[in-house]
Amino acid sequence: MRAWRVEKLGEPRDALLLQDVPDPEPGSGQLVVRVLASPVNFPDVLMCRGEYQVRPELPFTPGVEVCGEVVALGEGVTAFAVGDRVLGGAVLPYGGFAERALMDAATTFPAPRELDDAEAASLHIGYQTGWFGLHRRAELRAGETLLVHAAAGGVGSAAIQLGKAAGARVIGVVGSPAKAAVARELGADVVVDRREQDFVAVVKAETGGRGADVIYDPVGGDVYQRSTKCVAFEGRIVVVGFAGGEIQSAALNHALVKNYSIVGLHWGLYNRYAPEAVAACHRDLCDLAARGAVRPLVSERQPIEEMAAAVQRVADGVTVGRVAYVA
Numbered sequence: 001m002r003a004w005r006v007e008k009l010g011e012p013r014d015a016l017l018l019q020d021v022p023d024p025e026p027g028s029g030q031l032v033v034r035v036l037a038s039p040v041n042f043p044d045v046l047m048c049r050g051e052y053q054v055r056p057e058l059p060f061t062p063g064v065e066v067c068g069e070v071v072a073l074g075e076g077v078t079a080f081a082v083g084d085r086v087l088g089g090a091v092l093p094y095g096g097f098a099e100r101a102l103m104d105a106a107t108t109f110p111a112p113r114e115l116d117d118a119e120a121a122s123l124h125i126g127y128q129t130g131w132f133g134l135h136r137r138a139e140l141r142a143g144e145t146l147l148v149h150a151a152a153g154g155v156g157s158a159a160i161q162l163g164k165a166a167g168a169r170v171i172g173v174v175g176s177p178a179k180a181a182v183a184r185e186l187g188a189d190v191v192v193d194r195r196e197q198d199f200v201a202v203v204k205a206e207t208g209g210r211g212a213d214v215i216y217d218p219v220g221g222d223v224y225q226r227s228t229k230c231v232a233f234e235g236r237i238v239v240v241g242f243a244g245g246e247i248q249s250a251a252l253n254h255a256l257v258k259n260y261s262i263v264g265l266h267w268g269l270y271n272r273y274a275p276e277a278v279a280a281c282h283r284d285l286c287d288l289a290a291r292g293a294v295r296p297l298v299s300e301r302q303p304i305e306e307m308a309a310a311v312q313r314v315a316d317g318v319t320v321g322r323v324a325y326v327a
Helices: 042-049 117-122 125-137 154-165 177-186 199-206 222-227 252-258 268-273 275-290 304-316
Strands: 002-006 016-020 030-039 065-073 085-090 100-110 145-148 169-174 190-193 212-217 231-239 261-264 298-302 322-326
Touching (some): 042 304, 117 322, 125 154, 125 275, 145 154, 154 212, 169 177, 177 190, 190 199, 199 222, 268 275, 298 304
Parallel strands (some): 145 212, 212 231, 298 322
């Protein structure tokens, strides 16, 4: 099969090589799929650079989430059959940027019929992260104000849709007029172009000085620091990631004085400690997709030959929604 492999760490454009490699073989509790679609996630970028908390041995194929057709079953797999259309996380080193990928049956789910292959693949990590962050960690309630940073990206676009589905008023922060148009189309009630406006001032103006009840932050650094200036009494800041490249420190005295919560979200831990919650979340997301309340934004569908350049565009921060490899 053909697969993009990282043999030497670096920027995606340099690290990724398209090669002919043997097909993966399923172990106990695993399955092999013919990849139908695999979207780029920021962890794919970080793994190419060697900067992610999970560092697979070289060489490896990135592509952490997949929609695929089952072609082979490992010992003990009874929940799926050859020919099933499924989605879930890939088992590295056999990631999704290839013609075949390896998956664990325990973290694989039926793909919803209402979504095409690229949309179905994109319903997994970003939407699971958003669902757990907004509902389980922040306990977002209808009528509250939700501030979403990087609102036109893969993670942020999911948070906008999930926030609206929960009945929240959503303020999205983006970095260009084009991304502002995307955030509005996704359903954001207010959109802030951070290059033209101060999101702190906008949030205060839109909430009568109260601030945002929930702040969803996949960026970190100065974005987090400024978010503390517009969080409401009993507000919750959800720390999702550090796409801005800087890991901030938290002034706990400030959290005490303003009476807000700082909550971390590492979605992958739920697969280890609460897999039943991940399965319940998938069912809820499929229900939302069936009702049309959420639909992943896939801005680019690329053939396998173009994936190194596609991953680099995500690394450079010039994309919106998901960029996906589609077979």
